[in-house]
Amino acid sequence: MPPLIEVRNLHYRYEDGTVALRGVDFRLEAGESVALLGANGSGKTTFAMHLNGLLGAEGRDHGGSVTVCGMPVERSNLAAIRRKIGMVFQDSDSQLFMPTVLEDVTFGPLNLGLSPEAATERAITALERVGMRAAASRAPYHLSAGEKRRVAIAGILAMDPEILVLDEPTTFLDPPSRRSLAELLQNLPQAKILVTHDISFARSICTRAVFFLNGAVTATGSIGDVVERLEWGFTPARNPPGR
């Protein structure tokens, strides 16, 4: 069975000359959940934005190849690829741009060409799936961080994607919201890519981790192995005795 995503020797340089990716290779198999780990500025988000052509689709400042569900990521395939990959951004306020929750969740299905009635039906189903049906007529601005994240996920689920890419999904979330988000993601059947620093959260969702360092993949394997090998886990230093 061909992989859902195959990336070969991906390079990317930003307009200001910053080299963000240096020869990244990556595969995502059907039903798999992978965590992208690494320090700030290591290239994780830049990499994720290549997967649905938000970066690199124009061919400028970019080398290597990205294939999603057998389609190369290039301008002519972007509409089809964006049906396959749903991306949840780090800042939900940037993702939820319509005046009400329901209008926001219908935005994607309407872009897919669904009729307003069918798009609304899909949006309501997606909101029910994330437990936010009651918030349909509310303004996104008035939701809590956890609720915004759920609505952002509903906006993606309403497009019925095969792959979910979540960029720092636990940012701004308190522990109960993190826990409920983890439960929600565990129950979604799609393959997932999590860009995160949150090791415990990644462990609860993903089976495999890919570690980025200065724009290159330096380790890949099970989350436990990668974290242990690169000493990426956080263990608070103990206070010296007598203090």
Place this chain on the structure above:
Amino acid sequence: MAVGMGALLCGAIAWSRLPLFGALGRAAVVLPFSLAFAAVCWVAGDASRGVHLAVKSYLSALAVLLVVSTTGLPNLLRGLGALGAPRFLLMVVKFLYRYLFVISEEAQHMAKAALSRGATAAGVMGRPARFRAAAGALAVLFARSHGRATEIHRAMLARGFQGQFPASRALDFGGADAALAIVGSLVPVAVRFAVERFR
């Protein structure tokens, strides 16, 4: 006629449980402009036209205030869309409405950060330094807004946006809406009729 229409609007405001005197005061915001034109009419020798102009603009402002206060902006914009207002213009208003709060919250965060570091309106800094600090904060706010606009555009692209906003579901027009439309049209006619009859 003007008194009748004014009474009708006041009744509707009271029925909507809006503060009547607050609404009357806020509608007066148009008077400086309309009174200027009324003064021009008066100078030109047509005083009655000037009075009509001022009264009409005030009553229009009162009516707009009533509609805006009793209808949520999303529904108002959808209604305007149904009436044929340009979709691009409506989309700009939607974005403005959505992000005005976010940007003002960011501005408040920056103001709090400045205050927490000892900045006050009449602080120890000289006026030029305060001006520079305020200009810097404004520039940062602009840069953040620009960055957010880029992120929003990416989020839209990621959900299949191809440059055209899709049409959303049309508003339902039920029995209550029809009743309101009929009553709303007939009452001003009745007021006019009564005024003409008993004048």
